[in-house]
Amino acid sequence: MEPGSASRPTRGRIVMLVDNGVQGDSRVQKTARSAAEAGWEVLLLGVLSNGAQESWRIGDAQVRLIRVPRSLGQHPSQFHRSWRRPLAYPPGRHGGYRVQRMKAWQAAIEERRVARAVARRSGGASLRHRVADLLAPPALLTAKALGRWAKFRAGELHRLRKRQQDPDALFTRTPIRFWQALLGPRSWRRLDRGLWDYELAFGPVIDELRPDIIHANDFRMIGVGVRATRRGRARGLDTRLVWDAHEFVGGVLGRADNPRWLPAQVAHVEEYVGTADAVVTVSATLAELLQRTHRLPVRPDVVLNAPPRPVAGAQLADGADVRARCRIDAATPLLVYCGGVNPTRGVELMIDALPQLPGTHVALVTLHPTASNAASEALLARAVAAGVADRVHLLPYVPHWQVPTFLAGADAGVIPIHHQPNHELALITKFLEYSHARLPIVVSDVRTMADTVKETGQGEVFRAEDLTDYVRAVRAVLADPGRYRAAYDRPGLLEGWTWETQVEVLEGVYRRVRPDLAPSFADRTVAVAG
Structure with a gap:
C-alpha cells in the first residue's frame, strides 16, 4: 500500500524511524508488521547502504530506505590543525604523501647512481657522469634530511591523533566539559554534528508523509522524531511521538576514535526525551533506569523483543534445522549461539572450551548476508588453532520468526x-x-538474565569470562537437559514471552497517544475479514 492509498480503511499513519537498514532488526520488523495488521498505515524509514534494496514490504507495512550522507559525522580533528603539536602535518593525506615523496626522491637518486656505476663498468662514463658523481652526495644528504623531517612531522600527526583519542587527556576532556557546562543537554550540537546528518536526510521525508504518530527507534532517532513532531503540530497536525529505547545510551560503548561521541549521544537523548508523548523500552529494569535517569513522570511501557507465538506444524523453509545444517546426528551434543559477534559477546569462550568438552559441537548462527563476517571468520581461525575446527559450524541467519524452530534441535543455547x-x-x-x-x-552472570534463569530453573549461570565455570555449567546442562527443559512447562511462562502479548502493550500505547484514532467497529470488521 503506497502512502495515500485508499485500498482499505486505515486508522491513521504511523511513520517509524530507525538508524539501520531494517533487515537485521527483528524488533523493528515485528513492530511494523503488527501495527499494519492492527489497521495502521505504516511506513518504516531506515538507512540505505550501498547495494541495499531501497523499498520493500513487511506484511502490509512499507519499508523505505533513505541515503544518509555522513558529511558532518567526523571528529573536528579530521579537518583542523591543532596547536598542541604545531609541527604535525595537517589532517588528511598530506603527511603520507610527503613521506612517500621523499622516499621516491631517494629512490630516484639511487637509480641514477646505479646507472652511472653501470656506465663506468662498461667504459661509457662521460664528463656529465663525473659531474653527477660530485653532486650526488649533497643531493642524497638533502633527500635523507628532508625524509627524516617528513617522517617526524607525520609522526607528530600520529601522536596528536592518539592524544586526541585519549578521553583522559587534558586537552581532550576540557572542550567536552566546557560545552557540557555551557550548553547542558544541547551540547551534542557542538560535540557531534553528525546527528544533524540524520535530520537533513529524514526530516523532509517525514514532513511529506504527514504522520499521525512517529515511532522513533533508539537514541539517534529521538531528535529527528521530536523535531518532525513539532513541525507537524506547527502545521496544524496532531502528530504524536513514541520513543522506543532499545538500550540505555549511557551504557553504550563509546567510539575509540572519538571521545566526544558518547557524551554527545547522552546529551542528545537528555534534551529530547521529556518531549516524547510516550516511551517504550525492552525490559522492566531499563524502564526503571530511564525513569530515574531522565526524571520521567510516567514509567516507560515494556515491550519485550519476544519471538512470535510458534505456529503448530510450521515448517522451516528448506526443512533443515540447526542440527541438520551441521550434519550431525541426534546423539552428538550441540551448543548454539545465535546473533552478532563482537569482543563483548564472549563467543570466544565457546571455542576455547571445546578441548575440555570432547565430542561437543558448537553452531554459530551469525553470518549476516549484508554485513562483514570478519568477526565470525576470526572465531573459525581460533577453532583451527585450537584443533577443534571440525566441531565448529558457521551458519547464516534465518528469518526471525523461524529462529526458535530452527534452534530447537540443539541441546543448549x-x-x-x-x-x-x-x-x-x-x-x-x-x-x-x-x-x-x-x-x-547457559548464561553468564549478567544481572537480569542470570536472575531469571535462577528463578525459572531453565538453565545454568556461570561467571562471565571464566572458562572453568563455563565448562562446569555446560557439563551440568548436558548431563540432564530434561531437568532444565521442564521449566518451560510452567503455566504462562512462554506465553508472556510472545510477541503477540507485547503487541497488546504497544497497541495500548498508540491508543493512549491518539485515542481519536482507535479503530471503529467497521474498521475492526474489515480487519477480521482481511
Missing part, C-alpha cells in the same frame, strides 16, 4: 556476554528465542 551496562538490563532477543525453542540456557 549459550549467552556468554561480558559485563557491560546494557548487558545487565534486559532479557535479550536470543534469550527469548532459546526459551521458545525450549533449550536449556
Whole structure:
C-alpha cells in the first residue's frame, strides 16, 4: 500500500524511524508488521547502504530506505590543525604523501647512481657522469634530511591523533566539559554534528508523509522524531511521538576514535526525551533506569523483543534445522549461539572450551548476508588453532520468526556476554528465542538474565569470562537437559514471552497517544475479514 492509498480503511499513519537498514532488526520488523495488521498505515524509514534494496514490504507495512550522507559525522580533528603539536602535518593525506615523496626522491637518486656505476663498468662514463658523481652526495644528504623531517612531522600527526583519542587527556576532556557546562543537554550540537546528518536526510521525508504518530527507534532517532513532531503540530497536525529505547545510551560503548561521541549521544537523548508523548523500552529494569535517569513522570511501557507465538506444524523453509545444517546426528551434543559477534559477546569462550568438552559441537548462527563476517571468520581461525575446527559450524541467519524452530534441535543455547551496562538490563532477543525453542540456557552472570534463569530453573549461570565455570555449567546442562527443559512447562511462562502479548502493550500505547484514532467497529470488521 503506497502512502495515500485508499485500498482499505486505515486508522491513521504511523511513520517509524530507525538508524539501520531494517533487515537485521527483528524488533523493528515485528513492530511494523503488527501495527499494519492492527489497521495502521505504516511506513518504516531506515538507512540505505550501498547495494541495499531501497523499498520493500513487511506484511502490509512499507519499508523505505533513505541515503544518509555522513558529511558532518567526523571528529573536528579530521579537518583542523591543532596547536598542541604545531609541527604535525595537517589532517588528511598530506603527511603520507610527503613521506612517500621523499622516499621516491631517494629512490630516484639511487637509480641514477646505479646507472652511472653501470656506465663506468662498461667504459661509457662521460664528463656529465663525473659531474653527477660530485653532486650526488649533497643531493642524497638533502633527500635523507628532508625524509627524516617528513617522517617526524607525520609522526607528530600520529601522536596528536592518539592524544586526541585519549578521553583522559587534558586537552581532550576540557572542550567536552566546557560545552557540557555551557550548553547542558544541547551540547551534542557542538560535540557531534553528525546527528544533524540524520535530520537533513529524514526530516523532509517525514514532513511529506504527514504522520499521525512517529515511532522513533533508539537514541539517534529521538531528535529527528521530536523535531518532525513539532513541525507537524506547527502545521496544524496532531502528530504524536513514541520513543522506543532499545538500550540505555549511557551504557553504550563509546567510539575509540572519538571521545566526544558518547557524551554527545547522552546529551542528545537528555534534551529530547521529556518531549516524547510516550516511551517504550525492552525490559522492566531499563524502564526503571530511564525513569530515574531522565526524571520521567510516567514509567516507560515494556515491550519485550519476544519471538512470535510458534505456529503448530510450521515448517522451516528448506526443512533443515540447526542440527541438520551441521550434519550431525541426534546423539552428538550441540551448543548454539545465535546473533552478532563482537569482543563483548564472549563467543570466544565457546571455542576455547571445546578441548575440555570432547565430542561437543558448537553452531554459530551469525553470518549476516549484508554485513562483514570478519568477526565470525576470526572465531573459525581460533577453532583451527585450537584443533577443534571440525566441531565448529558457521551458519547464516534465518528469518526471525523461524529462529526458535530452527534452534530447537540443539541441546543448549549459550549467552556468554561480558559485563557491560546494557548487558545487565534486559532479557535479550536470543534469550527469548532459546526459551521458545525450549533449550536449556547457559548464561553468564549478567544481572537480569542470570536472575531469571535462577528463578525459572531453565538453565545454568556461570561467571562471565571464566572458562572453568563455563565448562562446569555446560557439563551440568548436558548431563540432564530434561531437568532444565521442564521449566518451560510452567503455566504462562512462554506465553508472556510472545510477541503477540507485547503487541497488546504497544497497541495500548498508540491508543493512549491518539485515542481519536482507535479503530471503529467497521474498521475492526474489515480487519477480521482481511
